[in-house]
Amino acid sequence: xxxxxxxxxxxxxxxxxxxxxxxxxxxxxxxxxxxxxxxxxxxxxxxxxxxxxxxxxxxxxxxxxxxxxxxxxxxxxxxxxxxxxxxxxxxxxxxxxxxxxxxxxxxxxxxxxxxxxxxxxxxxxxxxxxxxxxxxxxxxxxxxxxxxxxxxxxxxxxxxxxxxxxxxxxxxxxxxxxxxxxxxxxxxxxxxxxxxxxxxxxxxxxxxxxxxxxxxxxxxxxxxxxxxxxxxxxxxxxxxxxxxxxxxxxxxxxxxxxxxxxxxxxxxxxxxxxxxxxxxxxxxxxxxxxxxxxxxxxxxxxxxxxxxxxxxxxxxxxxxxxxxxxxxxxxxxxxxxxxxxxxxxxxxx
Amino acid sequence: xxxxxxxxxxxxxxxxxxxxxxxxxxxxxxxxxxxxxxxxxxxxxxxxxxxxxxxxxxxxxxxxxxxxxxxxxxxxxxxxxxxxxxxxxxxxxxxxxxxxxxxxxxxxxxxxxxxxxxxxxxxxxxxxxxxxxxxxxxxxxxxxxxxxxxxxxxxxxxxxxxxxxxxxxxxxxxxxxxxxxxxxxxxxxxxxxxxxxxxxxxxxxxxxxxxxxxxxxxxxxxxxxxxxxxxxxxxxxxxxxxxxxxxxxxxxxxxxxxxxxxxxxxxxxxxx
Numbered sequence: 001x002x003x004x005x006x007x008x009x010x011x012x013x014x015x016x017x018x019x020x021x022x023x024x025x026x027x028x029x030x031x032x033x034x035x036x037x038x039x040x041x042x043x044x045x046x047x048x049x050x051x052x053x054x055x056x057x058x059x060x061x062x063x064x065x066x067x068x069x070x071x072x073x074x075x076x077x078x079x080x081x082x083x084x085x086x087x088x089x090x091x092x093x094x095x096x097x098x099x100x101x102x103x104x105x106x107x108x109x110x111x112x113x114x115x116x117x118x119x120x121x122x123x124x125x126x127x128x129x130x131x132x133x134x135x136x137x138x139x140x141x142x143x144x145x146x147x148x149x150x151x152x153x154x155x156x157x158x159x160x161x162x163x164x165x166x167x168x169x170x171x172x173x174x175x176x177x178x179x180x181x182x183x184x185x186x187x188x189x190x191x192x193x194x195x196x197x198x199x200x201x202x203x204x205x206x207x208x209x210x211x212x213x214x215x216x217x218x219x220x221x222x223x224x225x226x227x228x229x230x231x232x233x234x235x236x237x238x239x240x241x242x243x244x245x246x247x248x249x250x251x252x253x254x255x256x257x258x259x260x261x262x263x264x265x266x267x268x269x270x271x272x273x274x275x276x277x278x279x280x281x282x283x284x285x286x287x288x289x290x291x292x293x294x295x296x297x298x299x300x301x302x303x304x305x306x307x308x309x310x311x312x313x314x315x316x317x318x319x320x321x322x323x324x325x326x327x328x329x330x331x332x333x334x335x336x337x338x339x340x341x342x343x344x345x346x347x348x349x
Numbered sequence: 350x351x352x353x354x355x356x357x358x359x360x361x362x363x364x365x366x367x368x369x370x371x372x373x374x375x376x377x378x379x380x381x382x383x384x385x386x387x388x389x390x391x392x393x394x395x396x397x398x399x400x401x402x403x404x405x406x407x408x409x410x411x412x413x414x415x416x417x418x419x420x421x422x423x424x425x426x427x428x429x430x431x432x433x434x435x436x437x438x439x440x441x442x443x444x445x446x447x448x449x450x451x452x453x454x455x456x457x458x459x460x461x462x463x464x465x466x467x468x469x470x471x472x473x474x475x476x477x478x479x480x481x482x483x484x485x486x487x488x489x490x491x492x493x494x495x496x497x498x499x500x501x502x503x504x505x506x507x508x509x510x511x512x513x514x515x516x517x518x519x520x521x522x523x524x525x526x527x528x529x530x531x532x533x534x535x536x537x538x539x540x541x542x543x544x545x546x547x548x549x550x551x552x553x554x555x556x557x558x559x560x561x562x563x564x565x566x567x568x569x570x571x572x573x574x575x576x577x578x579x580x581x582x583x584x585x586x587x588x589x590x591x592x593x594x595x596x597x598x599x600x601x602x603x604x605x606x607x608x609x610x611x612x613x614x615x616x617x618x619x620x621x
Contacts, residue, residue, distance in 0.1 A: 050516075051519075073524060081513045087517075150521070
């Protein structure tokens with residue numbers, strides 16, 4: 001077990017910079033999740049830590065070892081790929097035991113440990129099977145088994161749940177978190193799914209265009225997004241953003257949107273309101289009209305239109321008697337985030 | 350339910366049948382000739398006759414089997430070298446685009462050059478090394494066309510192996526070479542098997558290089574067969590028996606690799 005430190009790490013493919021000035025520390029035993037849209041450099045960062053991509057600038061340390069120039073095999077890491085990368089010619093047992101072959105562990109001992117791990121992952125009955133005879137979820141567990149048998153210093157996960165169906169994804173997520181906590185191995189996890197990132201991480205790192213947009217505990221990133229990009233990327237449904245002027249506790253836009261927001265006067269401001277914080281009040285003189293109601297069970301996502309702006313709100317299902325498609329509603333915000341309209345940066349950072 | 354043939358299907362079957370006869374007829378004719386006496390040989394269209402084993406006995410006594418053994422040895426050595434070198438070459442071309450597209454497609458240039466152009470350098474070198482009429486120059490000459498084809502053949506198979514398999518092995522603690530040998534190579538064993546048989550067949554069938562580089566004591570099978578064309582005329586019966594010995598392994602080999610053959614020759618361009 002060890003901490004991981006990226007210092008001023010950069011990566012360019014030819015003249016295209018993919019990651020630049022990446023400074024990141026993964027504390028010992030923590031689960032850090034890199035999240036961001038495609039092409040933001042998260043997978044490249046993970047692959048640089050794995051040694052599968054060479055860095056163009058900076059250094060990477062695992063513990064106090066500088067691993068920047070080391071081969072993957074010398075970094076003491078284990079990785080779970082998106083497609084699991086199980087060895088097709090080997091059985092489940094041999095797949096799990098395979099990394100021990102590199103450590104020159106005696107075959108009988110390696111297979112015995114593989115059986116133990118297979119058993120603990122619920123794969124006990126499948127050890128003789130080949131990967132092609134397994135379901136996606138089972139293949140995933142074999143890949144995890146193969147990662148943990150090495151007892152590595154660092155675990156790397158490259159979107160390991162994205163090939164699973166929704167139900168299995170949530171189950172496996174919980175299982176993965178339990179396993180990581182139990183083993184206490186420093187982990188770096190890459191995903192484009194912000195919900196996965198929020199639920200799994202001790203620390204979430206939101207990346208954009210090869211740089212860190214914000215890093216911190218998931219709660220903090222959710223509550224105090226550093227800019228409009230993070231604000232809209234983290235949280236579902238995504239945060240409502242409205243550009244306008246605040247006067248008399250009300251946000252107004254030129255096109256006629258009006259939301260009661262409270263707080264000090266401000267001009268040229270971007271106001272962010274999470275869907276949970278946007279309160280709809282049935283009001284015949286209200287500024288918005290309900291366009292769409294999506295029932296989720298106990299709650300519903302409401303899409304309203306006010307002038308040229310589409311906004312979303314989450315309401316209790318009980319409120320749906322009054323909030324129906326076509327109803328006119330007034331808008332007020334329980335909690336607002338203020339961003340600079342020009343730069344998108346948080347104003348009270 | 351009875352199925353009725355459309356005219357198009359009928360035409361297709363007719364063409365296939367014609368092709369079948371066209372390809373098979375010479376083989377059948379040679380097989381029959383190997384059992385004919387010299388007198389019966391004067392009737393090319395004699396299909397019903399009392400078979401004679403005289404030709405086969407003559408072939409057994411003639412050293413054709415020794416030549417077949419030498420051909421097999423040349424083929425096995427050529428293929429072994431081609432597979433070791435070719436698999437590594439095909440791998441770096443498939444995964445790392447080594448040499449660019451010029452190498453990838455340029456390696457087939459050897460197939461375009463007539464053997465007549467290549468044979469004299471080989472002969473000159475063999476003479477300089479005092480190795481004429483030994484198997485070594487034949488093996489080198491065969492490598493000149495078997496190795497590029499085996500390499501080309503294997504590229505598509507390596508391209509079908511996901512890059513993440515090798516990366517996984519490297520993360521799992523193995524060197525690049527170990528990852529290649531323990532993880533990537535086993536994925537292409539079917540291709541290697543087919544390439545080996547294909548390469549062996551090419552080597553086995555070659556007459557030209559063998560005839561010029563080792564015409565005497567080290568003659569390979571096709572040369573031995575050609576030797577039945579003597580100053581007394583062509584000994585068709587014994588030659589036919591010898592030809593049958595040359596054909597049988599090729600037919601068996603082709604049967605086993607037919608599907609992989611298409612896959613390999615197309616360089617992985619065809620989905621399978």
